[in-house]
Amino acid sequence: MGRWHPGGAPHAASHRTDQAALRRLCQGGGGSRSWLSNLAVASAVAFALASLLRLANSGPAVLPAASFVGSRLPASGDSGDLRRAPLLSQMLATATEEVPRELLERELVVELGPGGELPGQGPASRRDVLLGGAWGGLLGFFTAELATEAATPEVPEDRAAALEASQRQAQEVCDSCCAKDWCECDFCDCSAFLESQGYKVPLDAPRAFAKAGKTEWGKVLDWQSANIPHWEPVARENLRADNSTFPGAGLGLFTQAALPADSVLPPYWGPLLTFAEVGRAQNTPENEYVWCSSNNGLAAMGMSKDELTQGPKAREIAFCTDGRASVEQNLAGFVNAAASQAQCGATNVRMCELGQVMYFRTTKPVPAGSELVTDYGGFYWGGFQGCPEEST
DSSP states (O other): OOOOOBTSOTTOOOOOOOHHHHHHHHTGGGSOOOHHHHHHHHHHHHHHHHHHHHTGGGOEEEOOOSSSOOOEEEOOTTTTBGGGSHHHHHHHHTOOSSSOHHHHHHHHSSSOOTTSBOTTOOOBSSOSSOTHHHHHHHHHHHHHHHHHHHTSTTSOHHHHHHHHHHHHHHHHHHHHHHHHOGGGOTTSOHHHHHHHTTOBOOOOHHHHHHHHHHHHGGGGOOGGGOBOTTOEEOOGGGEEEEEOSSTTOOEEEEESSOBOTTEEOOOBOOOEEEHHHHHHHTTSGGGGGEEEOHHHHHHHHTSOHHHHHHSTTTTSEEEEEEOOOOTTTOGGGGOEEOOSGGGGGGOOEEEEEETTEEEEEESSOBOTTOBOEEOOOHHHHSSOOOOOGGGO
């Protein structure tokens, strides 16, 4: 297991970044923000996401970027050359005095080599971060701030119109992604979109918390009765925890019956934590089983420990889950990960987020008696790059 991470695996180790640098990125480099530069960044992100969606049918792979920032990029023969990727080129094109190119390169892409490559990192089906979530947080930050400016009387009409167009474009990107497959869209609120389309969705974490509180919220998600595309709920009796087939891995999660592709396991859940509890859990054994939803995890990553434990949000629910629960309560906590190329062939589930809740979903048909295995990616294991896309 590893440290808490925004939208990441509960087991995944966070690749630590300079939190002050993160805050500078979100605050326009520490100076006064230009609405135009903010809009450019938001628009570039939306444009890049739209481009990625258009390329979705060409077989997207996930490439690692910084500890929590990145996106799905089309697979290519030179998959490490991130400078050729649409998203990075669009982001670098938005560099301003307030968000300089050097900061974008440092915070959005870790240790690019001279050819633009990220050393030692190959494509993987699912990294230790659910990479899209950060874009939702950054895009939300910029558009929310612009909305505040646009609501004031002195804001010119053209600025408000530009804001509206940017927000509309971002929403269209998310709607298209959610309509295709909710599991691909960690940066979007697919729960709200699917509900608006008439589908029966599970309760999201905020509504479940409001209904049942921070310890019992997982019992009222009603996830098994959901009726959405790419969603086949797995009954608890078709799963069991037993000794893992991976040496030294402890317990693992096994199927009692054959599962089709797109089978959704019971949610990863336990008590919900406040921001203060997240802060106190850092660098402790408790931290090993904490999972945070993308947007709130991103917010927590941008806060110091003092801000988490003593700041104005300290008592707020962070929608981070402490998964140290019994096997009866949190079966998903027993899913292990491939730790070598030899084990990659066993991967058969991926991590997905819906309504600020994490679910594992099968990537292919799984025979009865199989261990359920995911891929945490190279950041977790260090020397191991993670599994190639085709292995899942």
